[in-house]
Amino acid sequence: MTSTSTSTSTSASTLPAFTDLNATWTFIQPGLEFILGAQNEQGVTSTMYMNCYTAVYNYCVNKSRRGSTPASIATNTENNSYSLAGAEIYNKLDVYLVQFIRNLKKMPNESFLEFYVRKWTRFTIGAVYMNNVFDYMNRYWVQKERSDGRKDIFDVNTLSLIKWRNEMFQPNCDILISQVLELIEKQRNHLIVDTNLISTAIKSLVFLSIDIQDLKKPNLIIYVNSFEKPFLEATMKYYSKESSDYLANNNVVDYMKKCETRLAEEISRSNTYLEDHSKKAFVDILNQAMIENHAQEMYGQFIILLEQKQIEHIQRMYKLLSRISKTLDPLASALEEYIKKEANSALEEIKNQTEAEIKEGKRKAGSGVEPKVYVNTLIAIYNQFNDIVIQAFNKDTKFIRSLDNACRYFVNNNVIAVPKPRAASKTPELLAKYADGFLRNSAKDSDIVDMNADNLMIVFKFINDKDTFEEHYRRSLAKRLINGTCKSDELEESVIHRLQEENSIEYTSKMTKMFSDMKASEDLKLKVKEKINSGSGGSGGDCIIKDFNPLILAQSMWPFRHVPEYDLNVAPELAAPFTNLKAVYTEQHNGRQLQWLWNHGRAELKANLSRKGKPPFSFTVSNVQLMILIAFNKKNSYTFKELHEIVGTKRETFEAHLAPFTKYKLMDQSTEEITDDTVFTIVEEYKSKKLKVNFISAIKTNEAKQEEDEASKEIDEARKTYLQACIVRIMKSRKQMKNNELINEVLPQTSSRFKAKIIDVKRVIDVLIEKEYIKRIGDTSFEYIS
Structure with a gap:
């Protein structure tokens, strides 16, 4: 017969009988008291711990026995099934934990929160050790019970937490959370608090959030329902009141500084106390209470800060509002409208200044705003607000878009660009003139110090009618190439390359071909020179031309489609180069025809009209003027009729080219009014302060107006062609389309070149119907005719 130990001390050397549940429990209970800290917070000794572990182990191991069934007894056979022990001692522990927790007492002058944190901390440490004491039971009996579907059986550590939740937390949840929130509010009010109480209490809720099913x-x-929800509500209430009270007594800038401080404090607090689950909702509450609910007050201060150029405070406002993306939209819209207003004021100012200078006689009537002044004003506005977007708005895409929208508006629509309603914008033309200003070698460095390709490209990006710019730019480029006034080929090609990058290869294809023509013309020039020098092309020795620079230009690429009828008679002294040029070109390109552009040519000639001992004058003249002056090599005087018959061209053109010679006193005119009998006599001694005299600049013709009209016509024709090609391409792909669908697809495809109008698209559609590319189907649809 086995003896049973009834010792009540786990330090006793004699362990209880493994068959006696009560004796085993009586043996280990004092040890559990020490483990859980019931004995004046004292811990358990190693001997006591090992005795408790051994007692539980012996009971579970030896109590587990080979079981018998009624069937095995009747047949006198053994059943090899094995029954694990643990239920009895598990139930004892369950009852003990409930009683232990209920018996915990609060110290005098101790808040419930302090009591809770003190006991929780000790209890959870003890629960870990107690879990180890019952390790064997956990690993075998508990695991088997749970695998058999017993979801109400837990390892000892989990059982301890569940009992704490049921017996300590749930009955006292309200007072615990209330005291936690009170302590957080005190901390927000900058009072000194024990932050460990807050963090430990909150973390306990996470440990207590146990899903008994899994x-x-x-x-x-538990954490969400018991703490997170009331915490967020308390936060909203606290900061809603504080924000309103602060704004009632302080300005917006100080309020924004206050928000920055508060947000930093709360983010730090959230990192200390909160679970990740709560952080987004917490930040959203802060943003709503401090920022979103008072965004209108910030918007009201925004324009003032812009006017005062308070970049630091604008940046502060942006950083706060950027925490709630939707609150940035009104700010971005306000910025866009402000930029438009500032741009309009700046452009109005330079327009009024120009008009005042015209009234004072400082500028010619009708001269308008100088391209340089206009473009530099656009650039100054862009740079001013681009700096703000970079510095204050951190290159936020919303504000970049606002800047771009505003720039696109005021670049294309302002009092200078559109002086009359519904007129085409002049910005593309003015921009082309601006480019010509710094690309011509005749420009003074002091005049172009603030003009460059970077500024050109900034404005180019925003113009709607890029085809208009291309036409005017190409015309000024043509003049620079023909007259040899390019500052440098490298600079020209660099600008064209940048235009190509911003738009397309197609956009700059004609400009590129113009450069190719110039290089091809150089090769042709050498061959013509060789032919003249060899004597095979006629009497080269009698020719008075020392340097002949022919340019062969492809008509479809250069902006000279409509050539004025000059019918200029080439002087015999100049015939050889022209004859040889035609012969060489025809030999290389059989079947092609040359058409002379007399109005675009120029000549530099030496005039021996100086006093003795002085160098000859150098005259820059047009081709018509060249023929006039060469005639005076034979005699000093001609009647108007004689001179006109020698030179040719229409009378109107002839008079315009002749007038500068009398104006600058190179010739004497016999009568004030010009008739056929008016005699023109060249002076024997020309007087001028300059040795180089440009007579071309004094020619007054309507060619400039014709060229402007021609450019407008060229742009209109090109747009019609582009729209036709675009519509045909779309219809060929889609076969059938409704009217609105077709228009909506055409408009975006033309935006890279120009801003097409719906009425223009409709007119082109009618043209394509007449040309039988498409046909109508009913009233609202079209079909492609294959």
Whole structure:
């Protein structure tokens, strides 16, 4: 017969009988008291711990026995099934934990929160050790019970937490959370508090959020329902009141500084106390209470800060509002409208200044705003607000878009660009003139110090009618190439390359071909020179031309489609180069025809009209003027009729080219009014302060107006062709389309070149119907005719 130990001390050397549940429990209970800290917070000794572990182990191991069934007894056979022990001692522990927790007492002058944190901390440490004491039971009996479907059986550590939740937390939840929130509010009011109490209490809720159906599943239900919701409500209430009170007594800038401080404090607090689950909702509450609810007050201060150029405070406002993306939209819209207003004021100012200078006689009537002044004003506005977007708005795409929208508006629509309603914008033309200003070698460095390709490209990006710019730019480029006034080929090609990058290869294809023509003309020039020098092309020795620079230009690429009828008679002294040029070109390109552009040519000639001992004058003249002056090599005087018959061209053109010679006193005119009998006599001694005299600049013709009209016509024709090609391409792909669908697809495809109008698209559609590219189907649809 086995003896049973009834010792009540776990330090006793004699362990209880493994068959006696009560004796075993009586043996280990004092040890559990020490483990859980019931004995004046004292811990358990190693001997006591090992005795408790051994007692539980002996009971579970030896109590587990080979079981018998009624069937095995009747047949006198053994059943090899094995029954694990643990239920009895598990139930004892369950009852003990409930009683232990209920018996915990609060110290005098101790708040419930302090009591809770003190006991929780000790209890959870003890629960870990107690879990180890019952390790054997956990690993075998508990695991088997749970695998058999017993979801109400837990390892000892989990059982301890569940009992704490049921017996300590749930009955006292309201007072615990209330005291936690009170302490957080005190901390917000900058009072000194024990932050460990807050963090430990909150973390306990996470440990207590146990899903008894699935212990491995993450669960925050206790934390969320008991703490997170009231915490967020308290935060909203606190900061709603504080924000309103502060704004009632302080300005917006100080309020924004206050927000920055408060947000930093709360973010730090959230990192200390809160679970990740709560952080987004917490930040949203802060943003709503401090920022979103008072965004209108910030918007009201925004324009003032812009006017005062308070970049630091604008940046502060942006950083706060950027925490709630939707609150930035009104700010971005306000910026866009402000930029438009500032641009309009700046452009109005330079327009009024120009008009005042015209009234004072400082500028010619009708001269308008100088391209340089206009473009530099656009650039100054862009740079001013681009700096703000970079510095204050951190290159935020919303504000970049606002800047771009505003720039696109005021670049194309302002009092200078559109002086009359519904007129085409003049910005593309003015921009082309601006480019010509710094690309011509005749420009003074002091005049172009603030003009460059970077500024050109900034404005180019915003113009709607890029085809208009291309036409005017190409015309000024043509003049620079023909007259040899390019500052440098490298600079010209660099600008064209940048235009190509911003738009397309197609956009700059004609400009590129113009450069190719110039290089091809150089090769042709050498061959003509060789032919003249060899004597095979006629009497080269009698020719008075020392340097002949022919340019062969492809008509479809250069902006000279409509050539004025000059019918200029080439002087015999100049015939050889022209004859040889035609012969060489025809030999290389059989079947092609040359058409002379007399109005675009120029000549530099030496005039021996100086006093003795002085160098000859150098005259820059047009081709018509060249023929006039060469005639005076034979005699000093001609009647108007004689001279006109020698030179040719229409009378109107002839008079215009002749007038500068009398104006600058190179010739004497016999009568004030010109008739056929008016005699023109060249002076024997020309007087001028300059040795180089440009007579071309004094020619007054309507060619400039014709060229402007021609450019407008060229742009209109090109747009019609472009729209036709675009519509045909779309219809060929889609076969059938409704009217609105077709228009909506055409408009975006033309935006890279110009801003097409719906009425223009409709007119082109009618043209294509007449040309039988498409046909109508009913009243609202079209079909492609294959």
